[in-house]
Each structure stands twice: as structure tokens, then as C-alpha cells.
Amino acid sequence: MCRWLAYHGSPITIDKLLTKPNHSLVDQSINARHLSLPGFPMAKQFPGHDFPTNGDGFGIAFVGREGNIGQFREITPAWDSHNLHSLAEQIETGTLLAHVRAAPGGSIAEDNCHPFVHDGWMFQHNGGVGGFEKMARDLRMDVDPELYPFIMGNSDTETCFYLALTYGLASDPVGAMMKLNDRIEQARADNNVTAPFTACMAASNGDILVTMRVSSRENLGSGPVPESPSLYHAHGAAKIRMADGTEEHLPEDTQLVCSEPLELDFSDHEWVPVEDRTISLFQDGKEPQHTSVPVN
Amino acid sequence: MCRWLAYHGSPITIDKLLTKPNHSLVDQSINARHLSLPGFPMAKQFPGHDFPTNGDGFGIAFVGREGNIGQFREITPAWDSHNLHSLAEQIETGTLLAHVRAAPGGSIAEDNCHPFVHDGWMFQHNGGVGGFEKMARDLRMDVDPELYPFIMGNSDTETCFYLALTYGLASDPVGAMMKLNDRIEQARADNNVTAPFTACMAASNGDILVTMRVSSRENLGSGPVPESPSLYHAHGAAKIRMADGTEEHLPEDTQLVCSEPLELDFSDHEWVPVEDRTISLFQDGKEPQHTSVPVN
């Protein structure tokens, strides 16, 4: 499992999300464990959080100068990155994706660190495509041959990103995410994969933010029905408790989606769990639009 | 906190210690947490284990070809190192020190990864010199000026190593460790440091292995009396349960000292807790020799 956050709203300096909150994304890179301890008071609010460490690299992508996407990724743990701490104070953006990775023993490379960026889009994922090694060839063959050469690493997520682009992420983001889920389930069936696909995914081009929370209900064999990774949404002028005891108020137009709330002792009403099997579309000046993902 | 092990005995391939046991040092780099969960059955056997992640680099040092010490260190987590897994299958030695580091947010550099090596000696440490930043100048001034230029990093441990060498580690290892402890306590008093010095340290030249388990009883102000980091000793033909379900028997002359036993479901009698405030000397063909560290 990993942890991520996605922010869309008026420009803010990103340390307010990444490094300063009392359960910032950087804190979640090493301290997510408290939320999963049996008996810990808040544990019941955080289903599916069973791994404390997200130390296998990290990354951020953001809409910056002249609308270009800036990207910064490192293969070392976020909690150790002096660069991240310093840059987070300097970068101001209205659209940020940020990710801390848990892939212990996997391939550690910048090319495998989220968010992935291509042609004005950025993409990240918490979860996994079970049995990906059996399906990778099939899935990559479905990627538009024009896009294929841009696949750099070996992560399941990067292939998902290029599939989503192939399926029309730019023109119909909700439809593309739906088709991505369908295609993966088809590949699981085709390749007799029983390990589930689990996903909280986020994609943005700076204008819209689309997320998908889903996990396999199909082809699970005798395995348990998986719980989708947790996902929370905060909108409006959310206030966040900082590690130094102060509070920061986010802008009125804030749309913030994240694996875990960024504060440990939060007010329930501000962090809304995202429904399972949902694709959500966030746009400026509009209510979030939620679409259910049917079981095939 | 960190985790380490030290092996002295007949030559073995080091994967039997580092990567294959069901709670190998690599496993301890990411999974030490289970041992500290309240209510976890074995937790009571592991006092002072309160941090699950030792992901801020790692290192090994070993006596190799022609008596030269080989050294391998990386700044990324041990659990991710394909190099470590491959090399551990290839390296055979009669004396190994190995260390996984926890220094989240500190300086991440090979120069700060244990074990440190100089002039035929290797050295590693679990714990910390509280208030080191206040005492670093004083302590480094005590290092033999001939040795001073070999200090490469900023870790407390490396300075401790060069102090121990200055105090005669090569000629009187027990005395040098004793003097090291005294000197640090003196520096704490001189600089009004109340944060404790805590240590499980190991040093070896391939002939002898010396360890020290100690923590401050002096100058603690109103702070709690610290618990020394855990330390265990296994000697003789210890068998260790491997992650694959098999068992490995270590050689008859094994002297194995480690922060945590290398197996999760061990037989109590084989892993002996090292007494607190003890300097232990392990030598071929001799019984371990334990010396108490008095409170000044």
C-alpha cells in the first residue's frame, strides 16, 4: 500500500499539505502505523490501513509556470528528504498530486515513483494490480502504440496510466477510468488471476481532478473479498492542525482527496470517506460528481 | 533506534543471518514493529523496541580475503536492496558486523552508515548520544589528531568509534569501551546535557568481538531513567528458523550478538539477554568475559 493526496483549488504553498500538518503526507510515509493498531481509538475510522511504512520513494507533480507540470521524485524515503522539505516551502500551485510509495523489495527507481506525468496529465495510485506479472504483456499491448514508448518503468500503475490515456482520459475522464477498471478485470479473467485489483487512483490535468476507489469483486477464487484502500475527501475551507500546534485554513475552493486525513485528531465532518466503487470528478465551481462502478 | 548483529565463529555465508531467517536483519529493517505492539505475545520479551522502521541505510563489514575488511553500505532501505540479497549469498566470513539504520530526517549518507571501518577495526551502534550536537566539538577534540582526518560523517557513532580507537581499542578493548562511556558521561555533565546516552555497541578486528550495553544513569535531570536498547546473545550451535520453514544450524563455535533474535518463534534458552551495563568480550575458544560498567 501507499499513501497519496491530491489538491485542487486556489494556489497554496504545498508545505501546508506535505510537511507541516500533524499527520502530513511525509508523516504518513513513516507513521501511518498508529492508525492500524488494534484498539487505537481512531483505528476504526481507517479500514484497510495495515502497513506503517511507505518508504520506497516518493514524488510530487503540480501545475506550475505557464501551465507546465512540474515533477519531483526521489527513490529514498520521503521522511529523509531535505530536498522535499525545502522545495515544499517554495512551490505554490493550484493542483498538486503527491505520493509516498510502499513497494518493499520491488524495483526502486524514479521511473516507478508516482505521480507519473505525460502530455499535461499526472496520475497516481494506492493499491495494486494483483497478478500484474501475468497480465503485463496483455495490458501493455492495449496501450496506444504512439504512447507505448513513454512507458519507462515496470510498475502496474504506469501501465494503468497509459491505458487510461489510451481510453480517452483527456476527453472523457470518467469513462476512461471506468474502461480501465473493466480492462483490468477482463485481463484478470483472461489470465486466471485471483489476486484482486485494488485501487485508489487520481488523475489531473490542472482543470479537473478525477479519482477512482475500487477493488475487485470478480474472479476472486476462494480468496477474501478485498477492502478498497481508504480514501477521504475534504472540501471547502478545511482547517488542518499543524505539527507545531497551529491551524491552517485551506482556501474556500479547496478540493482535497487523500488516503488518510492529514491530521490525527480531526473533526469528523470535515474528512468524508469516499464511497467504495466510485469514480469522482472534481471541477472548479461545480459540485463533485460521483459515478458508481458496477460489478461486471 | 537501529538494529544490528555481530557474528564471530567459523566462516559461514552471511545470508544465513542477514536475509534468510524468519526475522532476519533485513526483516528487522521493516518489520521490527510487531515486537513492540502492546499485547503482542512476545512483546514482553523485547523491552525498548518501540520503532518499527530501520530504513535510513544499512551496512555490513566483514573480515575477508587476506584478513582485509570488506565493507558494503547503501543509503536506501535494506529491505529494498537487491544488491544486499545477492551479495549475502556470495560472502563467506568468520566475522561479520551488520547494521540497519534508523535516523529518520537525519543526514542520509554512506559516511553515516554503520559499520564504520578503520585500520582493521569495525564498529557499530544501536542507540544514541543524546545532545550530541552540544558535545560534538568537545568529543571530537579528544580524538587523536592523527585519527581526526578519518572522521567522514556527522554521526555520533563515528565519533565514538574514533574515541574508542584513541582510548586503545586495539590494545585494551574493554578498557577503551569503559573510557568511551566515561568520556561521554563527562561531556554530558560538562555541557549540561540531560538527554541520555544509550548504547548497544559492537567492535571487532576479526580476532575479538567486544560489545557494550549501557545507558546513562547520570545527569538525567527530571527525565526518566532510560532503558538500554535490547541485546541478545546466542552461542554454540544455535539453530535458526528460516523464512522458508527450514532450520539452519550455525557452527559449534558461533558467537552471535544481536538487537533482536533472528527468529520470531524462538526457544527462549538459545537467545540470552545481555545484562545491562555490561561490556562483553568474545574470543575464540574462551568463555565470554563480562565486565560491569559502574555508575560514576
Next chain:
Amino acid sequence: MCRWLAYHGSPITIDKLLTKPNHSLVDQSINARHLSLPGFPMAKQFPGHDFPTNGDGFGIAFVGREGNIGQFREITPAWDSHNLHSLAEQIETGTLLAHVRAAPGGSIAEDNCHPFVHDGWMFQHNGGVGGFEKMARDLRMDVDPELYPFIMGNSDTETCFYLALTYGLASDPVGAMMKLNDRIEQARADNNVTAPFTACMAASNGDILVTMRVSSRENLGSGPVPESPSLYHAHGAAKIRMADGTEEHLPEDTQLVCSEPLELDFSDHEWVPVEDRTISLFQDGKEPQHTSVPVN
């Protein structure tokens, strides 16, 4: 361009090849430039050497304990690696492949560092598959689907390795290399690639060592006919001048193939240029067997 060496013979410690010669592979990682200076006395002996720096990672693979292949790769320059210097003193092997990479601005990852290792074979390459991005999809589709999931990175060479395995490297190494060259030329034609394929490749399973020196003569458009990367062979009890002024004699049964001689002021007769368009097979107790690669 990169630099590599391949050794097959009686076991030796590998510092004699990697770090100690006066133009060791590590020296070639940063100092290959002297060989390409116009007017430099030896430059005429080193055609095709026009880039001084091979600093984009390095790797070694060797047959070790119980016949297993050991592998060690880092993404930082070889000239900076204290690990490589220390391990080279400790590793003894009868079959070594070693590589310093030049891919400035490319994807820097251990997964892209040579030598690649799979199922008892190791593989490395100096040169490049021109237009690889256009052909990658076609070429990877030719890889045995059972082998496909083991492709970890995005380098042209790794795909070549798995193609060679697919084409029977284990049973007919010369035929597999020939077919690899043919397949790449076919893909160049199919995809209208005029950038050449250039290669000095080496593969070994510890019993045999096979190398191929070749570059495109087909589909070059109006581009110049490329020169294949340089390749040299030294066999028998070659002596090599060390950086410290001494000489080391390699074993009588030495088969050493390398991009550049490992010494700067060598005796001509000991370093034999490998003929262009040649696949060479080196086996214990047999004369090297050379096969010409025809132009299609």
C-alpha cells in the same frame, strides 16, 4: 557508449581487472577520454571512442558460490563507489562480466544497469539500438511470454537479452546472437529506422562466454556507415600494468574481452582487436571460435 570487460578463466580476485590496472574499468568510467584526443599517440588504436565519461551507473555479475550468479549494481558513477572498491578486493570468480554505463540523460535505475542476469545467464552491451523507441513494442512482443515479466527496465539491452534467451542462448549461443542481430535489423526495416544498431555484446553462463561485435550495414538511409564499438581480446597469461607501477600476471587460461585494454601503455601483441561483424565463442580448453555475421 559504455565500457565493459568479460573475464573467463581460473578464479581471480576481481580488483585485478576492475580497480587496480592503470586503465582499469573504473578508470575507463571517467578517463576514457584520453584515448580519443586527436593526436594522442594511442588514439589511432581506439576507433570509435569519442566519449570520455561512463558515469551513469555500473554493474558486475559473476559466477560465485554454488554456481549462483552474484550481481552488484549502483546508479552512481563507478569512480565514486567505495563499495565497488571494497567488494572488488573480496570477490573471487572464474567468470566476470563488468560494465560502466554511459546513458547521459536517460533513465537512471539499477534495473537499467548492466550486466543483466536471468536464469543462470548474464548479459551486457556497449553500443545502442538506434530508434529503439520505435521498435521496442515489436521487439518485446517477440520475447517469450514466459520471459516477458522479467523485463524490469526500459533499456534496449535488456530487451536484447530476453530476445537472445528466447532465441536459444542457452542451447545455441552463436545462433541466438545471430538471430538477435537479424531480428533487430528486421525491426529497423519494418519501422523505417535509419539510426544504426551498434553492439559489442557479451553473454555468459559461467561455462561459455559469447561476444558479438557488429553494427548496422542495412537501412542506413543517407547516414554514415557506423563504426562498431571497439573490442579487444587478451588470452593466456596476460600481464597487466597496475596503477601502482607493478604488474599482475593473469592465469594461463585467461580469456579476457574488453572495450579498451586495461592498461594505457600496453604491448600491442597482447590485446588483439576483435574483428568487426564477428560472434566469438570462448570455452575452457578450446581455441576461441569466431563466426562472421553476414550483411542481410
Next chain:
Amino acid sequence: MCRWLAYHGSPITIDKLLTKPNHSLVDQSINARHLSLPGFPMAKQFPGHDFPTNGDGFGIAFVGREGNIGQFREITPAWDSHNLHSLAEQIETGTLLAHVRAAPGGSIAEDNCHPFVHDGWMFQHNGGVGGFEKMARDLRMDVDPELYPFIMGNSDTETCFYLALTYGLASDPVGAMMKLNDRIEQARADNNVTAPFTACMAASNGDILVTMRVSSRENLGSGPVPESPSLYHAHGAAKIRMADGTEEHLPEDTQLVCSEPLELDFSDHEWVPVEDRTISLFQDGKEPQHTSVPVN
């Protein structure tokens, strides 16, 4: 040797200096060699350039949001850094220090990468303190004990920075640099060091930029009188040729100091060599103020 640049003027995006010019600082990290080839037409304009590769890490520091200094450093070569390329497009500043490091075989760590930053100041250096290992203890003892704990690495430059701060960099920058040079020369004499001190140094707090070009004339024994590393100054609306064939005009108030001009085919009058043995002070709206460094 290393390469660096320092910019002070109206805010610009830093890719115009770091990545886009036809001999940008990133290009100088790998391609400085052309300038030192014997017979190369421009070589005579670049005395003291004898090493093509500056691949041992890099760093930038800049005055950013709310006057805070942002810092970004990596231990891998600048030419390989996708992060640097992406961030350079996003960062806009009026004061930038940027550095590519050449320390082959030395200690590779972020802590040793320039620019160093402390308390509102940033500092970088091309050159070296010859015999530093003999003088490090003496020089570090001269550092204000309050500043001593902030020394993180083992580089000569970082110690120089803290000495300069100790000597009053903030209140009298020219005097502090002068005293730094004197102190190093004194240490060379005290420790019988004949290896020279060579330096092009730059320091800034965002308001002023101070540089020093100097090398030892004292205590050289029988060694040659060293040439100071090259240093160039461009002021006013300098235009720079970009790698893509375009030209960029820098702001009217530009003060740009760099090891090498940022373009290969420049107009002589725009890049003015800085006189040897000179401390230069650059301030908004004032003419640069140059002070000679006397030989003691």
C-alpha cells in the same frame, strides 16, 4: 575542479541559466572538456580548465518565497537529473547559486554538495583547500562553537563557509572573505602544507553577492604557482545563446558570475574574466566593487 554560477538581478526562471543555454551549467557538468582540448579554438580563453566531468553531485540554492532560501541537491550527476530539468522550469528567483561538483572518489553525499546554506546565507566553491586533511582540525576549531554543530559533511568548502560566517560574512562580507583566505594560508604554514589553496568562491544572502578568486602564492615549496580557477562576469542585459538556437536576453540589472561562460560561441565583450586575487561585491544599483587580495 567544479563549475558554478551565481545570478543576482530581477527574478527569472532558472532554466535560462541551468539547462537551456548551449553551454549551460548542466552541459558543463559533462561537456566542459571541449574547452580544455589542446588546439581547440576557444581553449586559450579558458585557462585552468583541465577536467571535463563534474559528475559528483550538484546543487542549487535560491532566495524564494518570503525571503527563505530554497535548496535542492542530489548526489547523482546533474546531466542525469530529470528533477533538475523539471524544477528549473518552475523556480523563479532573483538570486541563485548553482554548482556541479567534481570530487571523483571523494565522499559523495548531499551534505557535501554545494551550495551550503545557513542562516540566510548560501555559499559555493570551485577549487580546493590543498592538504585540507592536515588542517581540518585546526580550521574547524576556529569555527564559532555556536556554528560548529551545523557542519554536516567533510568537505573543505563547508568548513570555509562556517569560517566565513564566524569571521563576519553577514556584517562585512569582503572582510570576512579576506580573513578566510588569510586563515587558510596561516593553517597551510602552521601545518607545512605545500599543496595550494585555490578558490573561486561565491556567497550571497539575496541582497549582496560576494565572490573571491584567489590561489596560494605562499608556502608552495618547490611546487608550481597555481593558476586560480577561471571566473567570468556578465552584467547588464546579457544575451545568451540557447541550445535550441534561440537567444535569451537576461534582465538589465543582471549580475552573473560563472566558472565558464554559459555559451560556446559567445561575444568576448559580454563575458569579462574576473581578475585573479580579487574579492568582488555585487549589489543592486551599484557598480561592482573589487578588492585586491594581497600576498601575505
